[in-house]
Amino acid sequence: MSLRSRRVEGARTAKRGRSTFRMLFLVGAAALGFYLGLNLSEERKHRVKKLMFEAREMPFRLFV
Amino acid sequence: MSQYDYDVVIIGSGVGGLTCASLLSKEGLKVLVLEQSHRIGGCCSNYDHEGFQPDVGAIFVIAHELYYKLFELLDLRLEDYLDFRILDPVYDTILHDGTRVTLPQGVDEMAEVVNQISPQDVKGYYEYSADMDKLFKLTQAAISDPLPGLREVSKITNLMKMGLKKEVLPAIRPGLFLGTRMLDKAVNHYFKDDRIRLIFGWENLYAALPAHRCSALYANITYMGRIGNYYPRGGMIAIPKALGKIAEMFGGEVRFSSPVDRILVKNGRAQGVRLEDGSEISAKAVISNVHSRYTYEDLVGVEHLPYAVKRAVRNQPCSIPAPTLYMGLSEPLDSVRSHMSVILTDRRQFDDVWVEFYDKGLLYRPDDGAFLISCVSHSDPDLAPPGKQVLSAIYIAPYKLKYHQWDDIADEWAWECVDSMDKRAFPGLRSKVEWLDSVTPVELERRLRLPEGAFFGLEMSGGNMGPFRPNYRSRAVKGLYLAGQCTNPGGGVPLVMISGIATSSLLVNDWPRL
Ligand SMILES: Cc1cc2nc3c(=O)[nH]c(=O)nc-3n(C[C@H](O)[C@H](O)[C@H](O)COP(=O)(O)OP(=O)(O)OC[C@H]3O[C@@H](n4cnc5c(N)ncnc54)[C@H](O)[C@@H]3O)c2cc1C
Numbered sequence A: 001m002s003l004r005s006r007r008v009e010g011a012r013t014a015k016r017g018r019s020t021f022r023m024l025f026l027v028g029a030a031a032l033g034f035y036l037g038l039n040l041s042e043e044r045k046h047r048v049k050k051l052m053f054e055a056r057e058m059p060f061r062l063f064v
Numbered sequence B: 001m002s003q004y005d006y007d008v009v010i011i012g013s014g015v016g017g018l019t020c021a022s023l024l025s026k027e028g029l030k031v032l033v034l035e036q037s038h039r040i041g042g043c044c045s046n047y048d049h050e051g052f053q054p055d056v057g058a059i060f061v062i063a064h065e066l067y068y069k070l071f072e073l074l075d076l077r078l079e080d081y082l083d084f085r086i087l088d089p090v091y092d093t094i095l096h097d098g099t100r101v102t103l104p105q106g107v108d109e110m111a112e113v114v115n116q117i118s119p120q121d122v123k124g125y126y127e128y129s130a131d132m133d134k135l136f137k138l139t140q141a142a143i144s145d146p147l148p149g150l151r152e153v154s155k156i157t158n159l160m161k162m163g164l165k166k167e168v169l170p171a172i173r174p175g176l177f178l179g180t181r182m183l184d185k186a187v188n189h190y191f192k193d194d195r196i197r198l199i200f201g202w203e204n205l206y207a208a209l210p211a212h213r214c215s216a217l218y219a220n221i222t223y224m225g226r227i228g229n230y231y232p233r234g235g236m237i238a239i240p241k242a243l244g245k246i247a248e249m250f251g252g253e254v255r256f257s258s259p260v261d262r263i264l265v266k267n268g269r270a271q272g273v274r275l276e277d278g279s280e281i282s283a284k285a286v287i288s289n290v291h292s293r294y295t296y297e298d299l300v301g302v303e304h305l306p307y308a309v310k311r312a313v314r315n316q317p318c319s320i321p322a323p324t325l326y327m328g329l330s331e332p333l334d335s336v337r338s339h340m341s342v343i344l345t346d347r348r349q350f351d352d353v354w355v356e357f358y359d360k361g362l363l364y365r366p367d368d369g370a371f372l373i374s375c376v377s378h379s380d381p382d383l384a385p386p387g388k389q390v391l392s393a394i395y396i397a398p399y400k401l402k403y404h405q406w407d408d409i410a411d412e413w414a415w416e417c418v419d420s421m422d423k424r425a426f427p428g429l430r431s432k433v434e435w436l437d438s439v440t441p442v443e444l445e446r447r448l449r450l451p452e453g454a455f456f457g458l459e460m461s462g463g464n465m466g467p468f469r470p471n472y473r474s475r476a477v478k479g480l481y482l483a484g485q486c487t488n489p490g491g492g493v494p495l496v497m498i499s500g501i502a503t504s505s506l507l508v509n510d511w512p513r514l
Helices: A005-037 A042-061 B015-026 B066-073 B107-119 B119-142 B156-163 B168-179 B183-190 B194-199 B200-207 B215-229 B238-249 B292-304 B309-313 B345-358 B406-424 B439-448 B491-511
Strands: B008-009 B033-035 B083-084 B091-094 B100-105 B229-234 B253-255 B260-264 B269-275 B278-287 B322-327 B341-342 B373-376 B389-394 B433-439 B479-484
Touching: A042 B156, A042 B309, B008 B015, B008 B269, B015 B033, B015 B238, B033 B238, B033 B278, B066 B491, B107 B119, B107 B194, B119 B168, B119 B183, B119 B215, B156 B229, B156 B238, B168 B183, B168 B215, B183 B215, B183 B433, B238 B253, B260 B278, B260 B292, B278 B491, B292 B309, B292 B479, B322 B406, B341 B439, B373 B406, B406 B433, B406 B439, B433 B439, B479 B491
Parallel strands: B008 B033, B008 B278, B033 B253, B091 B341, B278 B479
Antiparallel strands: B083 B229, B091 B100, B260 B269, B269 B278, B322 B389, B322 B433, B341 B373, B373 B389
């Protein structure tokens, strides 16, 4: 294998590694979020839902 | 001659609409106010049932200095139109454990009450008062200079001049402390005893938000009672009546029983209004003093709105409703000791009402709820027939009930509430009630055309204030302006006056280009 193709292969592996890591991180964060979400009291869940709703809607309010 | 019937048509005779009417008439514009009801004032008005005249909504004057500022802009003396009397005691407070205290007006007098209930909290009380005083002094300083004319009042240079005062420095620390916390946390910081915490914490009701979602800056409301709350002779309706009279004195017109059905919009521009009887009135500018959702969805019509505006007005949350019971009593109760009384539950239960009941659309047992009672005839005996008394009781309850329809249960619920107040604070109340009017959230919505019967129009939380609250000058329809509790700085009579001043100032500046 030429030096160039080995470098390309190396870069590809590193890229794959990085994207696997990113994927793992996202899955981990989602699992942690899900776990914390499950453990939240109903009241907290309600507050989080309300906050998320507000964050989604606030930008539209700037146009009224 | 103008091509329009009027320069400005104002929809609604709430305090916001009438502030605009008086200021703009004074500027020489031809102004018409259209009110759907036969009475002036909207939420700041009263009913009259055979001489019993309870207030519809607003029950006392807070921040009366701001009322004087409006009269200053009008070049008039407030005393010539309104007779404000101080409320002292501020509240008769009835706690869940039977403790009953009247809360006096002065700072030191209040310290004695705190000392009676929880001596360990006196130090925290003085710390609290010192912090509030710094903020109060800043607002006082900001409005101490004479206002420039209406045209200049909303200009950034004037606003900066108002804000740049030496009182800013001492106010920074308490301002930052309160501005970055919710009310429940701030109250816990100053006070240790749960009863004192509740006495200083329940007034989040006036922000129409639970304490855990209400900015700690509202802690100032309790302090304002120490500075002085007032009540006008003739009831709260005296305020809109005075503004209506001033508008008419400057050439404006106020028409009652004239519901507006539509704002006429042509080529993206407001051109006037159509009334429910089909008649049309043209105007160069339209000011809507009604709820923003109702203004845009029903009066303007969704066909004139871009997607973002349609979505924003549909999804912007209304503030909580303020259902109220009105009671005419055959004779006065001695146990009514103050213009305002408040019956509280324990602190946990008070919070639970929001979380366990309000959010879920459930009705609690009245014994588990709090009531804010006002007795207008205590301050002004003319507001009840001779030898009788009139009371109103505001409580927290959701607009939509999960298992009931308000109309089906209004009366039964009202009598249960009367029984609860009879048991907890006013023995003999039930037997003296000769008139009972149960105004549920849906009934308030019907009477005032106020979506969801919302106390302050829109929620007063961070995501619904400042740039996120509807603009004074509509961004969607040219020539359309909004004034009232759905705009900044929000609900409450003095705040609605500020909104009216800001809208009028913008409009007179826009006038040559309209
Ligand atoms: C129960 C309760 C207690 C309160 N307590 C206090 C208090 O103690 N102190 C305080 O400062 N504030 C208090 N407030 C808040 C204060 O009363 C309001 O924020 C303020 O009065 C709102 O004024 P506004 O100008 O926004 O409009 P509103 O008072 O809402 O007036 C709008 C007007 O528009 C009219 N209208 C509606 N639709 C139409 C139509 N299609 N055509 C023509 N007219 C129409 C309505 O009839 C109404 O008269 C209280 C409110 C409530 C409900």
